[in-house]
Amino acid sequence: MRTEGDINLSPERRRWQDANLSEAALDVLEEDSRYFVHQSMSTPCLNVITNAEGIYLEDMDGRKYMDFHGNSVHQVGYKNKYVIDAMKAQLDEMPFLPRRFTNPIAIRLAKKLAELAPGDLNKVLFTPGGTSAIGMALKLARRATGRFKTISTWDSFHGAGLDAISVGGEGVFRNGIGPLLPGTEHMMPYNSYRCFIGDADGMRSLDYLAYMLEREGDVGAIIMEPIRSTDVQIPPKAYFKRLRELCDRHGVLLILDEIPTAFGRTGTMFVHEHYDIVPDIVVIGKGFGGGVFPIAGIIAREGLDIAQDISLGHYTHEKSSVGCAAALATIEYIERNGLLEHAVRMEGVMERRLTAMKERHEAIGDIRVKGMLAAIELVTDRVTKEKAVEEAEKVLYLCMERGLSFKVASGNVLTLVPPLIASQEELEWAMDTIEDAIIDIFCK
Incomplete structure (x- = not known):
C-alpha cells in the first residue's frame, strides 16, 4: 500500500x-x-x-x-532574506559552538519557544534532524515513566531512523529491515472508518486504545501527529480531548509529532493549539529552520526535566548558533508578517x-x-x-x-x-x- x-x-x-x-x-x-x-x-x-x-x-x-x-x-x-541575513550575521559572529558551552542566540530561541507553547511546555532540547528529535522524545519518555512500550498508529511517519520507523507504521520504511525496537505497539488511525462503520470521529479506535492500555499496563508513551500531514487527516477536537484523558488516567505521556506541521502551517504556531490540550512532549523540525538550515527539537513539560544523569541527545550541532539564528528569524518573520x-x-x-x-x-x-x-x-x-x-x-x-x-x-x-x-x-x-x-x- x-x-x-x-x-x-x-x-x-x-x-x-x-x-x-x-x-x-x-x-x-x-x-x-x-x-x-x-x-x-x-x-x-x-x-x-x-x-x-x-x-x-x-x-x-x-x-x-x-x-x-x-x-x-x-x-x-x-531564500527568505530575513532568515538568511540572520544566518549570515551569526556566521560572522560565531559559526560553531562546541558542546559543553551555550550561546545567547540558543537561549533566546529556547525562551521564545517556551513563551509560544501553552501550559508548562517550557523545556527544550535541539538536534540537527527530526528523526533524532523523535529518538530524544522516546528516551525521555522511558526515563520519566520507567516503561519502554509505546503505542502509535499504522500508516504514520515519524522519521527514517531505526527507532523512528519502529514507532512509524509505513511499510516502505519498515519492510524487510528485520527486528525493530521492542515494545512498539500499533493501533489503527482515527480515520479507520473501513474498520468501524459510522465511526467518523474515531472514538471507536480510542475504545480500542483504552483496551490496549488496560491490557498492556506498561505503556510509557503514545506518539502521533495531531494532523497527519502526508494525506491531511484531521481528527476532531473530541478525539484529542479523550486521548489526553486516557493518557492521564494510565500515566502515559502524550508525544505529538509536529515536525511537518508546526510554525503556522495550520494557522496556529503549534497544531495542538486547535485541540485545547497540552501534550507532554512536542517534537518540531522541518520548517523550524526557515527552509535553509536543518534543525529540530523537542519541547517538554517542566516536570520532565529529570534526565540530567544521561545524554538524551548530546549531538554535535545540538545548540548550533547558525541553526538557532535561522529558527528564531523564522518565528519572528511569521509573527511580524501576520x-x-x-x-x-x-x-x-x-x-x-x-x-x-x-x-x-x-x-x-x-x-x-x-x-x-x-x-x-x-x-x-x-x-x-x-x-x-x-x-x-x-x-x-x-x-x-x-x-x-x-x-x-x-x-x-x-x-x-x-x-x-x-x-x-x-x-x-x-x-x-x-x-x-x-x-x-x-x-x-
Missing part, C-alpha cells in the same frame, strides 16, 4: 521525464543515479533543480514550478474552492483543509471509495508540465502544502491548474 509519497520508479514518471526534460538534464540525472544509493521515493530523482526562491523551484532547463510540496520546510518561502492570520484566511479560500470542485467532479471523493494544508482525494467510485491511483499520478505530472508541484500520498491523495507567503491569487491559480488536470484525466 502506498502511504508516504509518489513512486520514483513508475513508467508515468519516466514518460514525463522523456517528454519534458532536455538531454542535458537527463544526463545529470543519470550521473546522480550513478553515485547516490538508490532508495524508494528518492534516487533516481525526478528533475534537476538549480534555484529555489519564494514559492518557486527552477530547473536547469529554465522551467519554474510553484512548489506546494517543499518537504514541509518552506513556510516562509525559499502569516498565522494569512493562513487562516487562506484556509477559507481553499475550502471554498475545493468544496466547489468536489461538487463538480465525481472523481473527488473527499477534500480536507486546515490552514494552508489541504488534501484532494481522487476516487474511481465515491460509494466504494476505490482509489484512483493511476489517475492521481497522471494529474500530478500534468500539473508539473503546467508549472505546479505537489505531493501524492496514499496513492490517490493530492496533498497541497503551499508556503505561508503564497498569495490568494497564487492559490487560486494552483487550484485552477489542478481542476483543469482532473478534467483532462477523468473527463476526456
Whole structure:
C-alpha cells in the first residue's frame, strides 16, 4: 500500500521525464543515479533543480514550478532574506559552538519557544534532524515513566531512523529491515472508518486504545501527529480531548509529532493549539529552520526535566548558533508578517474552492483543509471509495508540465502544502491548474 509519497520508479514518471526534460538534464540525472544509493521515493530523482526562491523551484532547463510540496520546510518561502541575513550575521559572529558551552542566540530561541507553547511546555532540547528529535522524545519518555512500550498508529511517519520507523507504521520504511525496537505497539488511525462503520470521529479506535492500555499496563508513551500531514487527516477536537484523558488516567505521556506541521502551517504556531490540550512532549523540525538550515527539537513539560544523569541527545550541532539564528528569524518573520492570520484566511479560500470542485467532479471523493494544508482525494467510485491511483499520478505530472508541484500520498491523495507567503491569487491559480488536470484525466 502506498502511504508516504509518489513512486520514483513508475513508467508515468519516466514518460514525463522523456517528454519534458532536455538531454542535458537527463544526463545529470543519470550521473546522480550513478553515485547516490538508490532508495524508494528518492534516487533516481525526478528533475534537476538549480534555484529555489519564494514559492518557486527552477530547473536547469529554465522551467519554474510553484512548489506546494517543499518537504514541509518552506513556510516562509525559499531564500527568505530575513532568515538568511540572520544566518549570515551569526556566521560572522560565531559559526560553531562546541558542546559543553551555550550561546545567547540558543537561549533566546529556547525562551521564545517556551513563551509560544501553552501550559508548562517550557523545556527544550535541539538536534540537527527530526528523526533524532523523535529518538530524544522516546528516551525521555522511558526515563520519566520507567516503561519502554509505546503505542502509535499504522500508516504514520515519524522519521527514517531505526527507532523512528519502529514507532512509524509505513511499510516502505519498515519492510524487510528485520527486528525493530521492542515494545512498539500499533493501533489503527482515527480515520479507520473501513474498520468501524459510522465511526467518523474515531472514538471507536480510542475504545480500542483504552483496551490496549488496560491490557498492556506498561505503556510509557503514545506518539502521533495531531494532523497527519502526508494525506491531511484531521481528527476532531473530541478525539484529542479523550486521548489526553486516557493518557492521564494510565500515566502515559502524550508525544505529538509536529515536525511537518508546526510554525503556522495550520494557522496556529503549534497544531495542538486547535485541540485545547497540552501534550507532554512536542517534537518540531522541518520548517523550524526557515527552509535553509536543518534543525529540530523537542519541547517538554517542566516536570520532565529529570534526565540530567544521561545524554538524551548530546549531538554535535545540538545548540548550533547558525541553526538557532535561522529558527528564531523564522518565528519572528511569521509573527511580524501576520502569516498565522494569512493562513487562516487562506484556509477559507481553499475550502471554498475545493468544496466547489468536489461538487463538480465525481472523481473527488473527499477534500480536507486546515490552514494552508489541504488534501484532494481522487476516487474511481465515491460509494466504494476505490482509489484512483493511476489517475492521481497522471494529474500530478500534468500539473508539473503546467508549472505546479505537489505531493501524492496514499496513492490517490493530492496533498497541497503551499508556503505561508503564497498569495490568494497564487492559490487560486494552483487550484485552477489542478481542476483543469482532473478534467483532462477523468473527463476526456
